Amino acid sequence: MLEVKNLKTYFFYDDKIIPAVDEVSFSLEEGSILGMVGESGCGKTMTALSITRLLPSRNCKIAEGSIVFNGIDLASLPEDELRKKRGSEISYVFQEPATSLNPVLRIEEQMKEVIFLHRKDIAAAKRDAFIVEQLTEVGIRNAQKKVKCFPHQLSGGEKQRVMIAMAMVTRPKLLIADEPTTALDVTIQAQIIVLLQELRQKFGVSILFISHDINVIGELADCVAVMYAGQIVEYAKAERLMRQPQHPYTQGLFECLPGAWAVKRSRLNVLCGEVPKAGCFPQGCRFHPRCPKVFDRCRKEMPALARQKENQEVRCWLYSGSEI
Amino acid sequence: MLTYFLRRLFMLIPLLIGISLISFLVIHLAPGKPTDVQLQLNQKVSLQVRERLEKLYGLDEPLPVQYAKWLSRLVRLDFGNSFIDNRPVMTMISERIPVTLTINLFSLLLILLIAVPIGVFSAVHEDTFFDRAMTVFVFIGFAMPTFWLALLLMKFFGVTLHCLPVSGIRSISFEYYSGWEKFIDYLRHLLLPVIISAFTGLAGLSRYMRTSMINVLHQDYIRTAKAKGLPQRRIYFRHAMSNALLPVITLLGLSVPGLIGGSVIAESIFAIPGMGKLFYDAVMSRDYPVIMGVLVIGTLLTLVGNLAADLAYSFADPRIRTGEQSG
Numbered sequence: 001m002l003e004v005k006n007l008k009t010y011f012f013y014d015d016k017i018i019p020a021v022d023e024v025s026f027s028l029e030e031g032s033i034l035g036m037v038g039e040s041g042c043g044k045t046m047t048a049l050s051i052t053r054l055l056p057s058r059n060c061k062i063a064e065g066s067i068v069f070n071g072i073d074l075a076s077l078p079e080d081e082l083r084k085k086r087g088s089e090i091s092y093v094f095q096e097p098a099t100s101l102n103p104v105l106r107i108e109e110q111m112k113e114v115i116f117l118h119r120k121d122i123a124a125a126k127r128d129a130f131i132v133e134q135l136t137e138v139g140i141r142n143a144q145k146k147v148k149c150f151p152h153q154l155s156g157g158e159k160q161r162v163m164i165a166m167a168m169v170t171r172p173k174l175l176i177a178d179e180p181t182t183a184l185d186v187t188i189q190a191q192i193i194v195l196l197q198e199l200r201q202k203f204g205v206s207i208l209f210i211s212h213d214i215n216v217i218g219e220l221a222d223c224v225a226v227m228y229a230g231q232i233v234e235y236a237k238a239e240r241l242m243r244q245p246q247h248p249y250t251q252g253l254f255e256c257l258p259g260a261w262a263v264k265r266s267r268l269n270v271l272c273g274e275v276p277k278a279g280c281f282p283q284g285c286r287f288h289p290r291c292p293k294v295f296d297r298c299r300k301e302m303p304a305l306a307r308q309k310e311n312q313e314v315r316c317w318l319y320s321g322s323e324i
Numbered sequence: 325m326l327t328y329f330l331r332r333l334f335m336l337i338p339l340l341i342g343i344s345l346i347s348f349l350v351i352h353l354a355p356g357k358p359t360d361v362q363l364q365l366n367q368k369v370s371l372q373v374r375e376r377l378e379k380l381y382g383l384d385e386p387l388p389v390q391y392a393k394w395l396s397r398l399v400r401l402d403f404g405n406s407f408i409d410n411r412p413v414m415t416m417i418s419e420r421i422p423v424t425l426t427i428n429l430f431s432l433l434l435i436l437l438i439a440v441p442i443g444v445f446s447a448v449h450e451d452t453f454f455d456r457a458m459t460v461f462v463f464i465g466f467a468m469p470t471f472w473l474a475l476l477l478m479k480f481f482g483v484t485l486h487c488l489p490v491s492g493i494r495s496i497s498f499e500y501y502s503g504w505e506k507f508i509d510y511l512r513h514l515l516l517p518v519i520i521s522a523f524t525g526l527a528g529l530s531r532y533m534r535t536s537m538i539n540v541l542h543q544d545y546i547r548t549a550k551a552k553g554l555p556q557r558r559i560y561f562r563h564a565m566s567n568a569l570l571p572v573i574t575l576l577g578l579s580v581p582g583l584i585g586g587s588v589i590a591e592s593i594f595a596i597p598g599m600g601k602l603f604y605d606a607v608m609s610r611d612y613p614v615i616m617g618v619l620v621i622g623t624l625l626t627l628v629g630n631l632a633a634d635l636a637y638s639f640a641d642p643r644i645r646t647g648e649q650s651g
Binding site for chain 1: 451543544545547548549550551552553554555558562563566567570640641642643
């Protein structure tokens with residue numbers, strides 16, 4: 001249903017080009033959930049925004065690659081055509097519910113404009129009732145009253161539910177959830193994840209779920225793509241990846257977690273260093289300065305994604321497999 | 325909300341007294357006396373005459389006493405009489421205030437009508453040729469002395485083209501005009517003063533609007549609006565402008581004193597019988613009661629303008645209006 005191939009999203013400045021997303025390929029089947037995981041600043045959000053070209057500035061462009069969505073290449077679609085897909089076939093839920101809703105417009109109005117635009121099948125007279133029904137469906141209590149509220153009058157969880165309801169009213173085929181639970185506390189986080197699972201079951205929507213929390217991803221996703229420095233470094237079925245992470249970076253992500261992986265040790269491991277900034281990637285494998293298993297070749301040549309057993313793909317010199 | 329309003333209104337009183345005290349002191353400490361104008365040119369006037377005049381005006385008393393007397397008359401809404409032509413200050417001001425308010429309101433309107441679209445357009449087309457051209461224009465506007473621009477416009481429209489009057493608010497033959505012609509005549513006289521009063525404000529506000537709009541366009545909720553597939557028109561006008569205009573309301577309130585100050589210059593140049601001209605003439609002849617009267621009215625207008633802006637802001641921004649905050 002969604003097939004992203006060799007996507008390159010770059011920032012073009014007068015004196016330099018900065019790659020934010022570099023040769024990213026993945027596919028998403030109907031009704032499935034793809035989890036995308038990685039630290040902050042490794043290109044997850046930029047990948048998500050690239051899909052409908054919601055890029056943050058004029059300097060930022062898709063340089064290469066294709067994004068085929070139900071047979072249409074979004075990367076080369078004119079802006080006008082693409083706009084019609086936004087919100088109707090492809091919806092977004094963003095990280096910060098507090099700032100993602102317009103502070104001066106009532107919930108009602110923010111919901112209504114999507115319905116007005118994309119759901120012509122709902123008669124004007126029925127819109128109000130429909131909005132209340134949709135909000136109730138995503139678990140907002142007292143929705144009748146809440147529609148008249150401004151965003152600041154709702155709690156963080158409620159705001160995120162409004163965002164989800166707003167994204168789902170058009171019954172999109174693809175929902176892109178960019179760290180939807182990061183700004184929420186743990187109990188609300190769990191509720192939102194259950195809600196997304198329910199929505200998938202009920203409407204068969206495919207979800208691109210982005211998070212830096214590999215546990216959340218493991219719980220929710222069918223497939224997982226691990227991103228580092230603008231590239232996918234590991235790609236596998238969720239169950240396989242959770243059982244047997246192969247890339248040292250993925251292993252590092254697990255070792256940072258409190259819980260089962262850390263039980264044998266008395267203290268948590270920490271991945272040393274930080275994600276290199278786009279534009280100053282090291283030569284060779286981009287992870288090599290932080291990699292505990294680094295050897296000579298890593299410093300000189302960039303590894304390609306190579307297919308392993310059970311279709312697990314890894315970008316690492318430690319593993320040999322058939323190149324893709 | 326009502327208690328807030330009443331409290332704000334109540335707070336105006338000490339503020340007004342403070343401002344009047346300072347201006348009273350400044351005016352009286354400035355060199356020159358009202359009697360100078362009447363006496364200096366006439367060498368033959370004796371010292372006795374001067375003292376008699378000063379006694380007549382109450383200028384021989386100590387300053388605090390003068391101020392107390394002035395204040396006690398003020399609370400009875402009596403601004404006293406002009407030293408120069410002995411008419412009540414209240415009457416003089418009420419004659420002059422309509423034309424000044426008209427000019428200021430029109431120029432405020434003109435500023436809003438031009439500056440807001442320029443600012444919004446510049447922000448939407450940030451860093452394009454239009455935006456850069458506007459930046460240059462705005463800085464020229466900031467830097468240009470108003471009186472000089474006024475003289476240039478007077479020369480061009482009044483002398484070269486002969487299509488607009490250069491001074492006053494009515495033509496000599498005004499009395500013979502029909503009602504409609506009177507109206508047109510009035511507008512023609514107001515055109516240049518309004519443009520001049522608006523000019524500096526235009527530069528500032530458009531710049532401010534641009535910054536505010538650019539700031540809003542980078543907010544997350546604008547990205548949400550885009551992700552919903554809304555047309556650009558709706559994103560800019562409904563989602564962005566409703567937020568970007570909020571700080572402009574405050575700015576408008578703060579620009580009231582500037583407008584009143586600006587009308588002193590504009591009215592003097594165009595010889596328009598308004599508050600500004602009245603004030604200018606009164607200062608030149610050290611006509612204390614008139615100066616103080618104009619200052620008090622100006623202060624009052626400024627304070628009321630600020631209060632109105634604050635109120636308008638709280639009505640426009642639901643986060644302030646609805647008050648209560650949850651989770």
